Amino acid sequence: MSDEVLDEYGRTFKEGGFFGPVSWYRNIGSDYYEMHAYPDQRIHVPSAFLCGDKEVALSMFPEGLEVQRQFVPGLRVEKILPGAGHWIQQERPSEVNEAIIAFLSDIRSQI
Known part of the structure; x- marks a missing residue:
């Protein structure tokens, strides 16, 4: 990845934070249990x-x-x-x- 692209990612995370990007990982335990409600x-x-x-x-x-x-x-x-x-x-x-x-x-x- 170029320095320009890396800088853009840095700016984006600085402005928006990491809450959204890591939310899936934060909920992985809950998702594991909730998915068992679906048989197939x-x-x-x-x-x-x-x-x-x-x-x-x-x-x-x-x-x-x-x-x-x-x-x-x-x-x-x-x-x-x-x-x-x-x-x-x-x-x-x-x-x-x-x-x-x-x-x-x-x-x-x-x-």
């Missing part, structure tokens, strides 16, 4: 998964991709970008955009 936890709509091979969740949950495949029968794309980490949209914007556009084009052709 699978995602059936066409889906794509993109991450970097340095994504921390891949090392925290080595079986995570296999579990994901079981719960996301609509998974059409599973792309892991070499050398990228958690914030792939900032680290590799062109490749992420290309993958998203290809995914959307594919599902659009099936409508």
Whole structure:
């Protein structure tokens, strides 16, 4: 990421704070219990998964991709970008955009 982009993120967080960006993480415990109210936890709509091979969740949950495949029968794309980490949209914007556009084009052709 360029210094200009990093500076923009810094300005944005300085103005708006971190409450919104970290709210999902603050509620992860509540979300875990509330999701059990829904019996079918699978995602059936066409889906794509993109991450970097340095994504921390891949090392925290080595079986995570296999579990994901079981719960996301609509998974059409599973792309892991070499050398990228958690914030792939900032680290590799062109490749992420290309993958998203290809995914959307594919599902659009099936409508």
